[in-house]
Amino acid sequence: MKTLKIGVLASGRGSNFQAIIDSIETGYIQARINVLITDNPEAFSVERAKKHGIEPLVMLPKNYSSRDEYFRDITAELKKRDVELVVLAGFMRIVGKPLLEAYPSSVMNIHPALLPSFPGLHGQKQANDYGVKISGCTVHFVDEGMDTGSIIIQAAVPVKDDDTEETLSERILKLEHKIFPEAIKIFSEGRIEMHGRKVRIKGPVVDESPLINPPLGK
Numbered sequence: 001m002k003t004l005k006i007g008v009l010a011s012g013r014g015s016n017f018q019a020i021i022d023s024i025e026t027g028y029i030q031a032r033i034n035v036l037i038t039d040n041p042e043a044f045s046v047e048r049a050k051k052h053g054i055e056p057l058v059m060l061p062k063n064y065s066s067r068d069e070y071f072r073d074i075t076a077e078l079k080k081r082d083v084e085l086v087v088l089a090g091f092m093r094i095v096g097k098p099l100l101e102a103y104p105s106s107v108m109n110i111h112p113a114l115l116p117s118f119p120g121l122h123g124q125k126q127a128n129d130y131g132v133k134i135s136g137c138t139v140h141f142v143d144e145g146m147d148t149g150s151i152i153i154q155a156a157v158p159v160k161d162d163d164t165e166e167t168l169s170e171r172i173l174k175l176e177h178k179i180f181p182e183a184i185k186i187f188s189e190g191r192i193e194m195h196g197r198k199v200r201i202k203g204p205v206v207d208e209s210p211l212i213n214p215p216l217g218k
């Protein structure tokens with residue numbers, strides 16, 4: 001099988017970025033990360049990239065006059081490095097049109113809630129404050145809306161009475177680190193079929209594993 005060339009965009013600590021690196025290094029995913037692009041020079045993701053021999057590239061929005069211009073340049077850098085799949089791993093910006101047009105159904109994001117509930121920032125806090133009993137995380141393709149693109153994989157966790165934003169985030173994050181690499185693996189194997197806005201996964205699906213329906217309490 002061919003090696004998928006990935007470009008990662010991240011703004012922060014990069015624990016999802018690390019989970020993807022690990023899945024590639026163990027051979028679970030046949031892929032290569034050709035570049036890490038960040039909008040934050042202080043991001044710990046930059047250290048992770050350097051440690052794993054991935055080129056870090058800091059691109060600051062303040063150096064551009066518009067969002068489109070910023071994302072046109074990001075797209076050019078990704079194309080220069082032959083990137084085929086763009087992965088947003090805690091990238092805290094709305095993606096501009098030039099990137100989406102250049103990568104149709106090929107930009108993936110992880111969101112810390114069960115979309116379409118609680119889009120935008122602080123999905124875990126929104127869910128906890130609302131009082132839902134189940135939350136989770138979603139890997140989806142990115143479209144022009146705010147967390148509105150086609151859903152690839154979701155995983156659920158219980159919300160406990162004494163949860164805080166932090167404890168719920170921690171429980172969700174563990175599943176993020178499983179479903180994000182899983183979605184990338186499925187993409188890399190060419191097993192994603194689009195039916196309108198619905199994603200169907202060809203071949204063995206993980207829906208019988210605890211990935212999608214983890215036993216309550218775990």
Ligand code: GAR
Pocket residue numbers: 010012013014015016017089090091092110111112120121122123173176
């Ligand atoms: C993750 O929880 C991710 O789901 C969330 O940011 C965190 C990044 O953590 N993303 C969003 O909220 C996107 N709207 P990480 O840097 O350790 O991967």
